[in-house]
Amino acid sequence: MSSGPRTLYDKLWEAHLVETRPDGTSLLYIDRHLVHEVTSPQAFEGLRLAERPLRRPEAILAVIDHNISTQNRTDGSFEETSRLQVEALVENVQAFQVPYIPLLDDRQGIVHVIGPEQGFTLPGSTVVCGDSHTSTHGAFGALAFGIGTSEVEHVFATQTLPQRHSKNMRVRFEGTLPEGLGAKDLALFLIGQIGTAGGTGHVIEFAGSAVGALSMEGRMTLCNMSIEAGARAGLVAPDETTFAYVAGRPMAPAGPHWEQALANWRSLPTDEGATFDQDYTFDVSGLAPQVTWGTNPEAVVDITGRVPDPGAAADPAKQEAMRLALDYMGLQPGTPMEEVPVQVVFIGSCTNGRIEDLRAAAQVARGRKVAPGVRALVVPGSGLVKRQAEAEGLDRVFLEAGFEWRLPGCSMCLGMNDDRVGPGERSASTSNRNFEGRQGRGARTHLVSPAMAAAAAVTGHFTDVRRLLEVR
Amino acid sequence: MKPFTTLTGVAAPLLRANIDTDLLIPKQFLKTIVRTGLGRHLFFELRYDDQGQERPDFVLNRPEYRQTVILLGGPNFGCGSSREHAPWALLDFGIRCVIAPSFADIFYNNCFANGILPITLPLAAVEDLATEGSLTVDLPTQTVSGGGRSYRFDLEPARKTTLLEGLDAIGVSLASLPAIEAYEAKRAKATPWL
Ligand code: SF4
Numbered sequence: 101m102s103s104g105p106r107t108l109y110d111k112l113w114e115a116h117l118v119e120t121r122p123d124g125t126s127l128l129y130i131d132r133h134l135v136h137e138v139t140s141p142q143a144f145e146g147l148r149l150a151e152r153p154l155r156r157p158e159a160i161l162a163v164i165d166h167n168i169s170t171q172n173r174t175d176g177s178f179e180e181t182s183r184l185q186v187e188a189l190v191e192n193v194q195a196f197q198v199p200y201i202p203l204l205d206d207r208q209g210i211v212h213v214i215g216p217e218q219g220f221t222l223p224g225s226t227v228v229c230g231d232s233h234t235s236t237h238g239a240f241g242a243l244a245f246g247i248g249t250s251e252v253e254h255v256f257a258t259q260t261l262p263q264r265h266s267k268n269m270r271v272r273f274e275g276t277l278p279e280g281l282g283a284k285d286l287a288l289f290l291i292g293q294i295g296t297a298g299g300t301g302h303v304i305e306f307a308g309s310a311v312g313a314l315s316m317e318g319r320m321t322l323c324n325m326s327i328e329a330g331a332r333a334g335l336v337a338p339d340e341t342t343f344a345y346v347a348g349r350p351m352a353p354a355g356p357h358w359e360q361a362l363a364n365w366r367s368l369p370t371d372e373g374a375t376f377d378q379d380y381t382f383d384v385s386g387l388a389p390q391v392t393w394g395t396n397p398e399a400v401v402d403i404t405g406r407v408p409d410p411g412a413a414a415d416p417a418k419q420e421a422m423r424l425a426l427d428y429m430g431l432q433p434g435t436p437m438e439e440v441p442v443q444v445v446f447i448g449s450c451t452n453g454r455i456e457d458l459r460a461a462a463q464v465a466r467g468r469k470v471a472p473g474v475r476a477l478v479v480p481g482s483g484l485v486k487r488q489a490e491a492e493g494l495d496r497v498f499l500e501a502g503f504e505w506r507l508p509g510c511s512m513c514l515g516m517n518d519d520r521v522g523p524g525e526r527s528a529s530t531s532n533r534n535f536e537g538r539q540g541r542g543a544r545t546h547l548v549s550p551a552m553a554a555a556a557a558v559t560g561h562f563t564d565v566r567r568l569l570e571v572r
Numbered sequence: 573m574k575p576f577t578t579l580t581g582v583a584a585p586l587l588r589a590n591i592d593t594d595l596l597i598p599k600q601f602l603k604t605i606v607r608t609g610l611g612r613h614l615f616f617e618l619r620y621d622d623q624g625q626e627r628p629d630f631v632l633n634r635p636e637y638r639q640t641v642i643l644l645g646g647p648n649f650g651c652g653s654s655r656e657h658a659p660w661a662l663l664d665f666g667i668r669c670v671i672a673p674s675f676a677d678i679f680y681n682n683c684f685a686n687g688i689l690p691i692t693l694p695l696a697a698v699e700d701l702a703t704e705g706s707l708t709v710d711l712p713t714q715t716v717s718g719g720g721r722s723y724r725f726d727l728e729p730a731r732k733t734t735l736l737e738g739l740d741a742i743g744v745s746l747a748s749l750p751a752i753e754a755y756e757a758k759r760a761k762a763t764p765w766l
Binding site: 131144179231264296538 | 588674686
């Protein structure tokens with residue numbers, strides 16, 4: 101393989117290469133496999149039908165997150181079809197001896213929240229899951245990507261995946277993010293710049309001083325959204341922030357292995373002089389909070405901006421797409437974003453359901469009230485996040501302000517349970533997708549940061565959160 | 573997996589950009605534990621109205637497109653969720669080939685795992701082919717043709733072989749078991765914490 105300066109991605113790739121076949125495909129070794137109830141039943145069934153053993157059960161961590169009620173955890177709370185999937189997972193993890201976090205366990209939560217929490221996600225590893233937001237784990241300097249169910253079965257049976265080397269992209273965010281802004285604003289801003297297919301065929305390494313300054317939570321938010329830019333994966337080079345987060349986690353290396361691992365992890369960052377196929381640099385010191393107006397994450401504007409006018413777009417296909425989106429969203433071109441009212445606020449998901457996200461939202465909610473006519477939900481990403489938030493009194497802040505405080509799960513991010521946005525209702529959501537129907541049939545989703553979601557909740561419309569923070 | 577060599581039949585145009593997998597099949601149909609029977613839910617939101625009645629103007633509901641086997645789509649086709657239910661629904665409907673200017677990565681992989689051929693062609697070519705009601709796809713020569721036009725498409729040799737021979741990808745990887753075991757032995761020494 102290459103002997104010159106290498107990128108972080110190249111190093112991860114080479115360290116996991118089992119073999120390169122004559123036809124040019126590479127077999128990549130998979131260290132960690134997260135499993136949830138929606139994309140795994142057919143994969144377990146495939147193993148059974150082919151009478152193949154599961155190669156390394158200990159490389160797996162399974163949890164239920166997509167289907168479950170966030171209001172109560174008794175069996176009666178499942179819809180019949182959800183129950184079927186939940187039961188299938190429980191049966192499968194028993195039959196195949198797969199490590200599993202039970203539904204009533206405090207560690208239960210969204211796959212992409214619990215992996216890092218448990219120290220299951222580690223720098224320098226390969227992580228897969230039958231879920232596109234597996235890109236989240238790249239925040240640790242792990243090569244992490246989403247796969248389909250056939251590939252889940254492939255990893256079950258072989259602990260490998262045939263892969264093609266992606267191109268290297270670097271995105272540098274330089275400067276200091278203004279008060280009131282966070283990683284979500286960086287992610288939305290980037291997708292607005294390069295588009296939902298801007299990262300296709302690439303692995304994006306996030307770098308620059310504004311990324312170095314992010315906490316692990318922030319880095320996870322950023323890498324989580326790299327799939328919305330079409331990228332194969334997102335990455336942040338591991339550093340002291342990473343090591344401090346990983347140290348002491350239940351499944352993290354300990355004792356002599358810790359020192360050995362650290363030495364290995366310190367060798368991972370991109371070498372000086374390594375080249376990228378695409379390289380972007382953005383100064384984010386003057387960035388404004390971001391909010392989407394359309395039906396994909398690239399349809400984004402500054403909160404100080406207006407709903408765009410399709411007539412201003414250059415090409416007719418683009419104009420038509422914008423018109424369709426505005427029609428679905430029920431928006432008039434030229435409307436100031438701050439005048440757009442919301443009926444639903446959702447704070448949670450694998451993008452923004454971590455403790456820091458809840459802190460940012462609580463800071464805005466504290467001492468204020470949810471506006472009349474607004475339904476606002478806070479759904480912690482895991483039981484441990486919930487416990488931590490409660491220890492800090494954040495649940496009281498939310499409840500006193502009139503938010504609902506729920507049990508962990510995917511919830512209104514995709515509404516596979518009973519948390520849905522109604523037809524024609526408008527939501528300010530901290531999740532990652534504003535696709536048509538994503539949060540419920542006819543639901544109108546605007547993606548924002550947790551602080552911006554809280555600001556929308558307490559004012560009843562999209563609001564520049566920087567103003568609410570100044571008032572204090 | 574069923575091998576793919578040639579395919580001739582109805583080609584339906586749905587040229588909007590960013591057709592995401594939520595649009596291909598919405599979440600309420602992901603609760604199944606089998607791979608079959610999803611065709612009737614394909615493009616559910618576009619295909620049916622609030623009462624569950626077919627929308628007559630949606631392309632797959634029009635009489636001439638009911639037997640669609642090839643779908644023509646816009647750029648970034650299959651973006652979003654990794655749900656393999658999307659290709660399962662296409663397949664169950666009878667669609668074995670999608671032609672678009674670009675595909676999202678996970679969806680693209682999922683197609684090959686299910687014997688569906690995703691063809692990448694420039695937008696102008698897709699638009700041109702969309703004016704033809706019926707097309708022929710020939711995988712060995714890597715061409716799509718219809719109404720006197722013909723376009724050649726690129727495809728990685730390994731992907732082509734997978735489809736032509738209907739290969740079981742897991743079986744192929746298991747043939748590399750000695751290499752996998754050798755890697756695991758090396759790994760146990762180099763990164764014992766993993
Ligand atoms: S929170 Fe949303 S995006 Fe994340 S895993 Fe759950 S459904 Fe997927």
